[in-house]
Amino acid sequence: MIAVTGVSGQLGRLVIEKLLKTQAASNIVALVRTPAKVADLAEKGMIVRQADYDDEASFVSALAGVEKLLLISSSEIGKRASQHSNVINAAKKAGVKLIAYTSVLHADRSPLGLAAEHVATEAMLKESGVPYALLRNGWYTENYMASVPVAVQHGALLGAAEDGKIASASREDYAEAASVVIQQADVAGKVFELAGDESYTLSQLAAEIGKQAGKTVAYQNLPVADYQSTLESFGLPAPLANLIANSDGGAAKGGLFDDSRTLSALIGRATTPLAQSVKAALGN
Structure with a gap:
């Protein structure tokens, strides 16, 4: 199964829409802090599970049976590193085989202040031992x-x-890229600079x-x-x-x-x- 975090958010919702074009609803696990916000997804046959970025235990339970996890970065700037740590630790305990993480463009050399928490998360992924791929969104x-x-x-x-x-x-462009990567084989260790x-x-x-x-x-x-x-x-x-x-x-x-055009190559269109x-x- 494929799990996606933050599905009540704008990017998460779009990713779900893209996945539904190629995946059975029963193979997608929608992870959200408040399940009532995505009741329509459950009605479509999707597995909706409660998971809070601040609660590692909730993610351990929510990730049961999940093979691949798309970790969409938390929207709570300043709390992202600790929240992502919870998810990564939970994924390791649950036996998740791949984590794809939405980082920021050229995180390792970015002059943007918001890059720091992404860099910290990338380091945690590396240290976790869980295979991972980086979607460095522009x-x-x-x-x-x-x-x-x-x-x-x-x-x-x-x-x-x-x-x-x-x-x-556009947000839709990045969502489509995320849906492509999380479904691909042999993406572990890859870094996608997307713009x-x-x-x-x-x-x-x-x-x-x-x-x-x-x-x-x-x-x-x-x-x-x-x-x-x-x-x-x-x-x-x-x-x-x-x-x-x-x-x-x-x-x-x-x-x-x-100017690598990695994003358009990945989604197969401009x-x-x-x-x-x-x-x-x-x-x-």
Whole structure:
């Protein structure tokens, strides 16, 4: 059986949808903190089991009979390392034969602050003795699409990425890659650096938004600290504002760029074009 963590989240849900195209529902174990949130999956014949990242014992029970585990990284930044440790330890106790983990692009040399917990998790996987594969996901295009309507309204896209190239892909692209890898044989020990086929700067993103919206949208680059303060003034919690601003700063240093096209090769198609994502964000 194949188990997937975090199935009530956006990426987890998409992975499940992809797996259902090639796997019987009874061969998929959906792991979630609150099973009631995914009652529809149980109705489809999927095995839904309660598992909490903070509770190793819950994962030991939930992973009974599971051969392959897709460990989707926790969304609780700052707690990820300890939570992932719980899952990895549980997987070892349960006899899981492969763990595929969603890490971050070029984690071992990434300038992004959020990479630290991914690096720690990768080290734990190596030390565990459980065969594993690393899905080092690049930036999700959706991370920028939430800013599109505001950029159109004010005629400006704010950021701190300078002229850094961003090779993002859609969440669906990454979900499809995860479903492919977890079903493949002989992926243990492999590292997949995953990013979009095309890259762009935030200035180019602003230009694309303006082109589709029919008005001028300029990119306004700010120092990382100023960008964080601006995001907080918009009502974002400080930790989230810090994450976004720090990631833009990492992009300025090349942290969100990769031109290997490993992702499109893995899924057998081109990654979702930026223009298509902008169109959707504009509701066109």
